[in-house]
Amino acid sequence: MDASDLDDVLASVREFIRQEVVPLEEQIDADDAIPDEIVAQCKAMGLYGFTIPEQYGGLGLAVAEEVELAMELGWTTPALRSLFGTNNGIAGHVLIEGGTEEQKKSWLPRLASGEVTASFGLTEAEAGSDPSTLSTVARRDGDDWVINGSKRYITNAPVADVIMVFARTNPDAPGNRGISTFLVPAGTPGLSTGPKDHKMGQFGAWTSDVHLDDVRVPAEAVVGGEAGIDNGFRIAAKCLAHGRVHIAAVCVGMAARLVHETVEYARARQAGGKPIAAFQLVQGMVADSVTDLHAGRALVRQAARAFDDGSDKVAGPAAAKYFCSEMVGRVADRAVQVHGGAGYMRGVAVERFYRDARLFRIYEGTSQIQQVIIARDALGPAARG
Template sequence: MDPSDLADVLASVRAFIRAEVVPLEEQIDEQNEIPARLVEQCKSMGLYGFAIPQRYGGLGLNATEEVQLVFELGWTTPALRSLFGTNNGIAGHVLLEGGTEEQKKNWLPLLASGEVTASFGLTEPDAGSDPSALTTTARRVGPDWVINGSKRYITNAPIADVIMTFARTNPDAPGNRGISAFLVPAGTPGLSIGPKDHKMGQFGAWTADVHLDDVRVPADAVIGGADGIDNGFRIAAKCLAHGRVHIAALCVGMADRLVHESVAFAQTRRAGERPIASFQLVQGLIADSVTDYRAGRALVLETARAFDAGTDTIGGPAAAKYFCSEMVGRVADRAVQVHGGAGYMRGVPVERFYRDARLFRLYEGTSQIQQVIIAREALGEAARG
């Protein structure tokens, strides 16, 4: 994107977030729902397709441009980004990474406009960070595939129009092999969605279980067509790598907001005759959070540049997601500490962000999974014994 156009997009998103969304954060948290008018504004601004190429109706941002946009989105409740995060991220990228041209033409414009919301159906009750334990199956029955299994914690499942569903198509293949991805539209007989999960935080971002009982889909539902059979894990891995860069940027944006809240409170809260900002121990908490934020931002920008160049698409995203998701947890904890008792009260932004931030160390691969990826990249075959 032309730099001036990108600057305009960032400015409009920043204004929207701060003027329209921030005042409704407490309402979103209490009601567990994004107001419909905000959803429509996100669609009209192109946020449902910012990472989808322009030829399919999106804004076509590369990773370096995308993370700058996500820094802005991180300033507010992560539930907002969750509305369109799957379309741009792990679900939409299933098509971008592995779809046939026909599949891309049929679905990506719908995702980019927000007419369709997609979900990414990989996680299962006993298969989260390690997809090799995936038990959902797909077997050929005549020209079709019949899918059976369950998925867990699927973002946007309650409102999804299509679920990118990963299933084992070759039961004899070891580990991560023999897995394929399928387009499963909502309303397909045998597909059902469980009740919304009641989570610790990130209210307004809906997740739920997905159940597939003899769900029959045609042969062209396989992502990538015939070439996509047993190729699902490779597609998922590429989607998750991109998603890790995205989540790292989101954590940086949230850390920025937390620093802002901490600084503003320390400047105005008084103890005796002095603002608490004059106390060196409070200054130490602020200094550590500013340093964490700045380190995370620099890491994400460098990771995104390398991702765009194709020089580091595995270890860098894992390192960025690992550092930034841990970093924002530290910044959130310090923000509560600076606020003292007020930081533990509902209705105070840092209390909500403290709850919201905890999830980032779990999804798109836990911190421990990122450690394994980073170590294997550094150590090579020696890491595998």
């Protein structure tokens, strides 16, 4: 995208978030839902397809461009980004990375417009960051596949029109091998979702269990067709690496908002006849958060450039996600501390962001999984003994 066009997109999104979404944050948190008018505006602005290639109706942003947008999205409740995050991220990229041309033409334009919402069905009760213990299975039955199993914590599952289901198609293959990905439309017999999860934070972003009981899909439902059989983990790994850079950028955006809230409160709050901003220990917390923010922003931009040029699509995304998800937790904690008792009260932005931020260290690979990826990349074969 041309630089001036990107600037226009960022300016429009910034205005939309700060003028339209921020005033509704408490309502979204209380109602556990994004208002319909906000959803409609997101579709009209092209937010459901900003990473989807232009030939399929999206904006086709490169990762270096995408992270600038993600940092703007991070300024408000992460439930907003979650509306369209799976279309642009781990679910949509399943098709971008591994789909046949027919699958791309059939699904990507509808993902980009928001006509269809997709979910990424990988996580299970005993298989999350490490899918080697995946227990959902798909067996061949004539020209069809029959899928059985359950998924856990699946974002947008209650409203998904299609779920990218990862299932073991070769039970004899070790570890991460022998896994395939299936396009399973909502309404397919045997496919059901559980009640919405009641989470610590990120209200308005819906997750639930997904159950597959003798779900029968045609051979064309295998992402990538015959070439995609037993290739699901490779596809998942590519999607997750891209998603980690994006999540890191969202964390930077949230950290920017938390620094803003902290600075404004420290300037306004009086103690002993002067603003608490005059106290050096408060200044120290603000300085630490500002420094964390700068470091996270620089790391995200570097990781995005390396992802785009192909020089680092493994350790860089992991390092960015690891640092920035941990960083925003520290910034949120300091923000609550500077606010004092007010920071522990519902209705105060930093209290809500403190709850929201905690999830970033868990999904799309826990911090511990990122440490393993980073260390193995640095240490090479020695890391495996």
